[in-house]
Amino acid sequence: MQILKKPFISRSTKTGSAAIPCMAIVILMALPGMRAPFQETSESKANQVKAVFLYNFTQFVVWPQRIFNSKTSPFVIGVLGENTFGPYLNEVIESEGVDGHPIVVRHYKSITHDVDECQILFIDKSFPAVKQAIESLKGKPVLTVSDSENFMRHAGMLRFYIEGGKLRIEINQEASQKSGLEVSSKLLRIATLYRE
Amino acid sequence: MLTSAVVLLFTFLSYLVYEVVTFRQTYVRQLYTLSRIISANCTAALAFDNPDDAGEVLRALKAEKHIVAAALYDKQGNLFSKYPQDYPLQTIPRDQVQFEENHRFEKSHLIIFEPVVQNDKILGVLYLKSDMDAMYDRIRLYASIAAAVIAVSFVVAYFLSNMLQRSISEPVHALTRTAKTVSEKKDYSVRATKTGNDEIGYLTDAFNQMLSEIQMQNAQIQRFNQKLELTIEQRTHDLEIANKELEAFSYSVSHDLRAPLRSINGFSGILMEDYGHLLGEEGIQTLKSIMRNGTRMGQLIDDLLAFSRLGKQHVAKLNLNMTTLTKTVYDDLKEQYGNKGEVVINPLPEIKGDRSMLRQVMQNLISNALKYSMKKDNPLVEIGAYRENGENIYYVKDNGAGFNMQYYDKLFGVFQRLHSATDFEGTGVGLALVHRIILKHDGRIWAEGKENEGATFYFSLPVT
Amino acid sequence: MHDSIHDVDILLVEDNPDDAALVIRALKKCNLGNKLIHLSDGEQALNFLFGKGEFSEREVEEDKPRVILLDLKMPKVDGLEVLKAVREDPRTRVIPVVIMTSSAEEKDIVNTYNSGVNAYVVKPVGFDNFSKAVAELGMFWLLVNQSSR
Numbered sequence: 089m090q091i092l093k094k095p096f097i098s099r100s101t102k103t104g105s106a107a108i109p110c111m112a113i114v115i116l117m118a119l120p121g122m123r124a125p126f127q128e129t130s131e132s133k134a135n136q137v138k139a140v141f142l143y144n145f146t147q148f149v150v151w152p153q154r155i156f157n158s159k160t161s162p163f164v165i166g167v168l169g170e171n172t173f174g175p176y177l178n179e180v181i182e183s184e185g186v187d188g189h190p191i192v193v194r195h196y197k198s199i200t201h202d203v204d205e206c207q208i209l210f211i212d213k214s215f216p217a218v219k220q221a222i223e224s225l226k227g228k229p230v231l232t233v234s235d236s237e238n239f240m241r242h243a244g245m246l247r248f249y250i251e252g253g254k255l256r257i258e259i260n261q262e263a264s265q266k267s268g269l270e271v272s273s274k275l276l277r278i279a280t281l282y283r284e
Numbered sequence: 285m286l287t288s289a290v291v292l293l294f295t296f297l298s299y300l301v302y303e304v305v306t307f308r309q310t311y312v313r314q315l316y317t318l319s320r321i322i323s324a325n326c327t328a329a330l331a332f333d334n335p336d337d338a339g340e341v342l343r344a345l346k347a348e349k350h351i352v353a354a355a356l357y358d359k360q361g362n363l364f365s366k367y368p369q370d371y372p373l374q375t376i377p378r379d380q381v382q383f384e385e386n387h388r389f390e391k392s393h394l395i396i397f398e399p400v401v402q403n404d405k406i407l408g409v410l411y412l413k414s415d416m417d418a419m420y421d422r423i424r425l426y427a428s429i430a431a432a433v434i435a436v437s438f439v440v441a442y443f444l445s446n447m448l449q450r451s452i453s454e455p456v457h458a459l460t461r462t463a464k465t466v467s468e469k470k471d472y473s474v475r476a477t478k479t480g481n482d483e484i485g486y487l488t489d490a491f492n493q494m495l496s497e498i499q500m501q502n503a504q505i506q507r508f509n510q511k512l513e514l515t516i517e518q519r520t521h522d523l524e525i526a527n528k529e530l531e532a533f534s535y536s537v538s539h540d541l542r543a544p545l546r547s548i549n550g551f552s553g554i555l556m557e558d559y560g561h562l563l564g565e566e567g568i569q570t571l572k573s574i575m576r577n578g579t580r581m582g583q584l585i586d587d588l589l590a591f592s593r594l595g596k597q598h599v600a601k602l603n604l605n606m607t608t609l610t611k612t613v614y615d616d617l618k619e620q621y622g623n624k625g626e627v628v629i630n631p632l633p634e635i636k637g638d639r640s641m642l643r644q645v646m647q648n649l650i651s652n653a654l655k656y657s658m659k660k661d662n663p664l665v666e667i668g669a670y671r672e673n674g675e676n677i678y679y680v681k682d683n684g685a686g687f688n689m690q691y692y693d694k695l696f697g698v699f700q701r702l703h704s705a706t707d708f709e710g711t712g713v714g715l716a717l718v719h720r721i722i723l724k725h726d727g728r729i730w731a732e733g734k735e736n737e738g739a740t741f742y743f744s745l746p747v748t
Numbered sequence: 749m750h751d752s753i754h755d756v757d758i759l760l761v762e763d764n765p766d767d768a769a770l771v772i773r774a775l776k777k778c779n780l781g782n783k784l785i786h787l788s789d790g791e792q793a794l795n796f797l798f799g800k801g802e803f804s805e806r807e808v809e810e811d812k813p814r815v816i817l818l819d820l821k822m823p824k825v826d827g828l829e830v831l832k833a834v835r836e837d838p839r840t841r842v843i844p845v846v847i848m849t850s851s852a853e854e855k856d857i858v859n860t861y862n863s864g865v866n867a868y869v870v871k872p873v874g875f876d877n878f879s880k881a882v883a884e885l886g887m888f889w890l891l892v893n894q895s896s897r
Contacts, residue, residue, distance in 0.1 A: 137333065141331075141332060144331040144332060147327075147331060147402045147403045147405060148327075148328060148331065148402070254333065254334075255333065256334075257332060272328070274324075274325065274327055274328035274402075275328050275332070277325075277328055277329075277337060278328045278329055278332050278334040278337045279332075539821055539849070539850040540850075542850040542871075542873055543764055543766075543767060543850050544766075545873050546766075546767065546770070546850070546871060546872075546873050546878060547764075547766035547767065547770070549873055549874055549875045549878070550766070550767075550769075550770040550875050550878060551766070551770075552875060553875025553876065553878075553879065554770075554773060554875075575874075575875065578873070578874075579873065579874045581873075582872075582873030582874060585873075586873075589852075593854075
């Protein structure tokens with residue numbers, strides 16, 4: 089577990105004119121395992137947060153034990169479609185694990201047969217066949233996450249959306265339950281529940 | 285009363301300290317429990333950057349009226365959410381944020397830091413600040429209970445001591461009153477009232493017994509006194525009778541014994557005058573012996589009468605010039621003893637006394653001194669006085685025959701003589717008479733002597 | 749001893765005959781006892797002085813003794829009573845009375861002087877002294893003292 093060194097923060101807040109950029113940095117700092125990028129856009133900022141959230145889901149969702157072949161089997165976070173995270177996701181999961189299983193990131197351009205080896209699959213909103221992807225994972229203990237607007241309608245489990253400038257989560261509890269995933273009530277508290 | 289109050293107070297104080305300590309421990313524990321629940325509920329909010337939700341969780345603390353403030357800090361120590369919303373931020377300084385379970389007391393507040401952990405990952409920290417009013421409420425309640433208990437104890441103790449006082453102090457007071465009555469009125473017939481069979485009852489009994497004893501002894505003493513008075517009266521009466529008899533006796537001695545003696549002497553004298561020439565030398569010597577003894581007997585009777593008369597004689601005290609008195613006495617005696625020897629009369633202090641009696645004293649002492657020193661080659665008689673212990677002490681000293689101190693106790697006795705009549709004539713009454721006169725003047729008489737070396741006679745007279 | 753009851757110089761009242769004899773002898777030795785009468789008790793003395801009883805033929809006022817020598821202790825009427833009687837009666841009041849006695853009792857001296865005695869003489873025990881004292885007494889009262897006869 090890493091904790092960012094304070095001197096970095098305190099030094100950057102020293103000059104009064106730099107107050108606003110600093111605030112931005114401070115918000116990013118709230119996210120674990122993040123390093124301050126050199127250039128930032130609101131887009132990339134959102135993606136950074138998404139990467140962190142993806143990792144955080146590992147803490148609030150329980151997967152069935154049988155999915156791992158061995159103790160050392162990796163915990164796979166898959167990204168289907170365009171990789172909008174850039175380097176952020178890898179930075180977030182670096183040297184992290186879930187119950188002793190190391191986390192790895194896999195990128196998929198299409199729906200391949202090994203997509204179900206993922207424990208979390210992020211489907212980028214630019215990916216055309218969201219529905220097919222979800223259906224291919226039906227009954228499998230894979231947490232599907234997307235920022236696509238129609239995602240929930242296709243029985244997707246978690247959806248990112250922006251509200252009031254903040255990244256929010258919508259959850260389809262029925263879908264996650266059907267897949268044998270246990271979503272923590274704490275996550276349910278802060279998420280918006282999707283109803284058909 | 286005071287003792288029990290102090291004990292009570294100390295008991296309550298120790299309980300209070302114990303109460304405060306345990307209460308603080310309990311309160312810390314309770315607050316930890318609360319903070320753990322809150323922090324557990326805040327994990328998702330921190331993980332998914334949802335301050336609103338965190339705020340909602342913290343607002344639930346509203347139900348806990350002792351929670352003054354709460355705040356949630358993220359992993360970097362940035363304030364994530366706080367309660368109440370308007371609570372001044374500066375009271376929760378960022379550099380005091382700790383990521384360990386920790387608590388401290390600060391200005392009557394309890395502050396707790398509770399890390400927010402999800403699956404062993406620290407996501408941030410919860411800050412809780414609670415006032416200690418609960419404890420103070422409790423202490424106040426406790427103090428008021430203590431005050432009430434003490435007050436009630438005092439009331440109970442007061443009534444108890446009143447009761448005890450009635451049973452203990454009252455008999456003691458009664459005893460004291462009796463003792464006072466006894467000592468003030470000297471009335472030993474009063475008795476203390478016994479109130480019980482306890483120690484005080486025994487004391488009362490003992491006291492009463494003592495009073496009875498005193499009363500009895502007083503009565504006895506009074507009886508003795510009366511008896512004594514009667515005895516004294518009787519003795520006085522007897523003495524008066526004896527005195528009268530003695531007077532009558534001395535009167536008859538003076539009159540009736542002197543008359544025949546006078547006849548013996550008288551007719552012996554006539555015999556000598558008218559028929560002396562017929563008697564021859566031996567007859568004349570025999571007649572002279574009769575006459576000498578008759579004269580001596582007359583002297584004896586006169587001395588004895590003077591001595592016995594002194595008993596009833598009144599001492600008429602006047603200021604006496606002792607020097608003049610002594611010189612007069614000596615002048616009279618001078619002729620009798622001739623001018624042989626030296627007589628020194630030192631100045632003598634004045635004294636109050638009976639002139640004729642003290643004259644008699646001086647006469648007897650000086651004539652004695654002259655008489656006993658005349659046979660010496662250089663007779664010396666010295667008369668003087670000195671002052672000692674408020675008394676004038678007069679002395680008559682001679683270098684004559686003196687006396688043996690072995691027979692000192694016979695010196696002042698009537699008809700007691702230390703020398704034979706052939707050596708020194710005398711009746712043996714002189715010193716007894718002197719002794720008696722000095723005693724009548726409240727003085728003392730004593731003497732020092734050595735055989736053949738002389739004698740000194742001292743007498744003291746009080747200076748008034 | 750003077751047998752006549754008239755023309756008496758000295759009246760001696762003395763119950764003790766031996767004492768009386770001594771007094772009389774002492775007075776006679778100096779020629780003062782020629783006109784002396786001796787009576788042996790107070791009653792006789794009073795009779796003599798006031799012309800009663802055996803002395804009834806006496807002229808009391810004409811024939812007074814020049815001095816009375818009076819013993820104190822006597823049977824019947826003692827010396828003090830005689831003295832008082834003498835001093836109470838105007839006929840005898842002026843006669844000098846000398847008490848001659850054996851005792852020097854203060855009480856007696858005081859009483860007799862209070863009753864108007866002229867002298868109080870204690871008879872000495874010694875013969876010489878006695879003779880001398882009586883002689884002086886007689887001389888004084890008979891020769892020196894001029895009473896108002």
